[in-house]
Amino acid sequence: MHFQFAQYQYQTDATNAVCDVFDGQSKQEETSYIRDQGHWTRGDQSTLTVAAKDDGFGYRNAPIELPPSVLLENMQRIQKKQALKVSPSLYRHPLGAVSLDVEMETGTGKTFVYTKTIFELNRRYGWNKFIVVVPSIAIREGVYSSFETTSDYFYMSGKDGHEGYKKQLKYFVYSSSNLTQLDTFAQSPDISVMIINMQAFNTSMKEGGRSKESRIIYSERDEFGSRRRIDVISATHPIIILDEPQKMGGKATQEGIRRFNPLFTLHYSATHREKHDLVYSLDALDAYNQRLVKRIEVKGFELHNMRGTDGYLYLQDIVISKNKPPRARIEFKALAGSGIVTKRVRSFEEGESIYEASGELEAYHDDWRIAPDGIVPDTDHELGYVRFLNGTVLRKGQILNDGAETDMRRVQIRETILSHLQKEEHLWERGIKCLSLFFIDEVAKYRRYDEEGEAIKGEYARIFEEEYDRCVQWFLDGRLDDGHGYVDWLRTTWGRSVHQGYFSIDKHGHAIDSKLKRGSDESDDTDAYNLILRDKERLLSFDEPTRFIFSHSALREGWDNPNVFQICTLKHSNNEISKRQEVGRGLRICVNRDGVRQDVNVLGESLVQQVNLLTVIASESYERFSEDLQKDMRSELRDRQMRITDGFFTKVTIHPEQLGTQYMGGEDVTFDAGESHLIYMLLYKFDYIDSDGNITDRYKETGLSEVFVEELPQELQKKAPAIGVALKSVVEDRLINYVGDGLKKKISLNRLNENFGKKEFIELWNRINHKYTYTVNFDDDELVDKAIGDINDNLVVAELSYSVTKGTQKELLTGEDLALGAHFKRSANSTYRQRIDIDATNGVKYDLLGEVAQAAVITRACAARILSGIRADKFSMFRNNPEQFIAQVSRCIIRQKATMIVEHIIYTRADGSYDSTIFTNVPPQDEIKGMQVTKCIQDWIFPDSDGEGRFAKKLETEGDVVVYAKLPRGFRIPTPVGNYAPDWAIAFKEGTSIRHLFFVAETKGSMDTLDLKGVEKGKIECAKTLFNDLKLAGDVHYGRVATYEDLLSIAKADK
Structure with missing residues (x-):
């Protein structure tokens, strides 16, 4: 399996945000200079053959020709376009002409973006010398690996427009012992990139330092032609890229970079500590809302120590069946006949005693009998629980009476396995390998060695194998294979063959605890990271049996495998590792067996974060973990203006x-x-x-x-x-609904029931399960006329204004005032607003035709005809607020284009049809979000809104309805404004006043078409054309309804 790469708009935006700062800079390819070749003796030349035989030329980055004022104008234009805070001046820094910040959330591909930026800077301006500085060995090895895996992509198709750059990077990792690499770096006309990690950097770059590395880089070495390495590097005027600069410390790194004589510096991070000039931002909220990272759910657990006893209890589940009262599945300690205390799991009914089941262990003597009505299943808003006669309440997922770490870890491992199996079944059908990742803090808990040096299983390995085999047995109990092969395949797996450990290795080949860097929780073990990276693609193959991975927590930074769907940290939680760090290794969007990213373009808006769901098995309560995680995220969000709109x-x-x-x-x-x-x-x-x-x-x-x-x-x-x-x-700015509760009961299998076989539904399904294609024809003249009319009638552009707020310092200040930013007090009526009567373009040049054409996806010629045809008073609004003018004009054009497309669409049937598996091939969903139903073709439906829930209830109770289906998102009708998935398919009873017995319905909160967005309205009109006008589904009628009464009115109508 090899990763497949594709172009995404946010990556292009981030690249352009940097490159456009230098707009106006001329391109100077292969800028050469006479390089210092050094002074060689015959004996020295053999150590550096390349330098001895070259022609004396070197290649460096051409200088920046643009004055600071132009760089500032370019940057401000970019910041306005990105809706970022506008810098009043360039950040003054000794690290080159500009210091630019690019903010990108973990898991969205920073390395890929700055790789693309390197190619694009070379394409536009000819610059070809770059140094990437990283904070750790893990990131260094990851960058090197990324350069390797993306090399062919950028050569063949990485440029916008699906063309390649037809170039490859010449990259290497800096080593103080390799002289040839530096001379080749200076001598090569290719795009050359040096990668150096912070430790090597700080050690080497300290002039006058006592280390061997610093002496080598600053001294004139005989084996280097009596030259100083620092002079060879600085003569190239490299562009410096800092990856995760907040982890690199301060003055030592900054001083070292200055000595490289950089052309300019770029900073890439999710969390910038020191702020420079921000030109692009994709923070946690952006990445989540744009569906660029996995959604997170948390399984949390709490330990509660009961007074005077150490009896262990864990409520695993509450089982509900049709013909039996609810039963509680509880794990407890029991006395075996041999006198050994072991753990057992069994189901208990009300009135049954833990004391008796345990073999009369004294720890359970005090009324540990389940009370009458003491087994309470999950409700819509609360997890189920068991109440005992002694008054103790044990909630689902809760551990009582045992603070022993081993017990807690066993529960975590078990819940990780259960989450994995539940998720894996649905991922299997999509060709997606599911991985689970355990982080531990002591290798001996997973693997130990006997006196002969032979490896034996540690405590966690034994627990895992026991729990895996037990969980698989529970999972398969009574199950038959459904035709996809997963169930039959799962029966062939055993705990001993599905897990593997990745650790540091000593000289004897034994796994050992990773040594931590000083003042850090990360390791600098290169070999361990290389092993992880080497096996990255292999682990994604279904031919590789490993699905559960154990690794040392200090190697966390090395793991960025996109198919990690469960993360479990089997160690004490501490403040050194933030919750964002804990989940960060699993945020990347997953790939399938062909290496294709399963993103919103492949799965669609509704499915992408059902499939891409990261489960975190925490060692603390859900409330505490999720609160801390959201606090971490909030603290690192950029300032933004969130607005209240009409909708x-x-x-x-x-x-x-x-x-x-x-x-x-x-x-x-x-x-x-x-x-x-x-x-x-x-x-x-x-x-x-x-x-x-x-x-x-x-x-x-x-x-x-x-x-x-x-x-x-x-x-x-x-x-x-x-x-x-x-x-x-x-x-x-809270992240509402970002984190879900992983302990809520799931509906894993929502099979088709006998309603699917009813003749009414079979007739309906055979009419609507076809696939379609469409064609659209319209001319530019019509679009130009309609767009001009829309702009003249509706264009409104707000004038720029400013507000003045007057404040006065308090007479007495306290430290608390300063900490809260409350040392100024506003007086009454201190704020007033004024219009700015100036040219808002401020001398900045806009490619008006180009920007409108790009935003509205039309030709420049078409944009020119529209802009030249609008009224003069409308065109003059450009002067008031250029960015808003471009955005609003583009919206008018897009609105008219969408309307015209719908008016001219023609559908035809395509080859193929949908089969019944689209109803069942969906990920597990929370039970509390569902409704149990009887007339539907499945036992459960999951309404998307309260309105859909009310509609479904009416379908259940109305006698005219024979059978219905909640159509899945996989049932799609193609339209020019995006795929459309109707909500319902309904079959009515014959012999009534209903004329349209077969109906496809869309439920919206209102019947007023003015409440619909342009795109939504366009999709609905296309569906009407397909079903009602072209009648490609026979006598099936389509309609948009808000209530069942609306449905009945349309179904009874003549048309």
């Missing part, structure tokens, strides 16, 4: 637990379009938001007033607490 609240779902304990057991709170509009207008009326939708200081100081709540309609007043939580999430 903001339609996208909000507030869970009862977010509202407080008094709301537990209630339903999720959502808002329809009408409610969202009303809330938006009232927020503006009460000065809680400004005209741009920004939350005002008044709201931040007072929150929602009683008068505001009283002005809401009675039904909305009940939702006022949820409105407050939603607004608070904007103020605090």
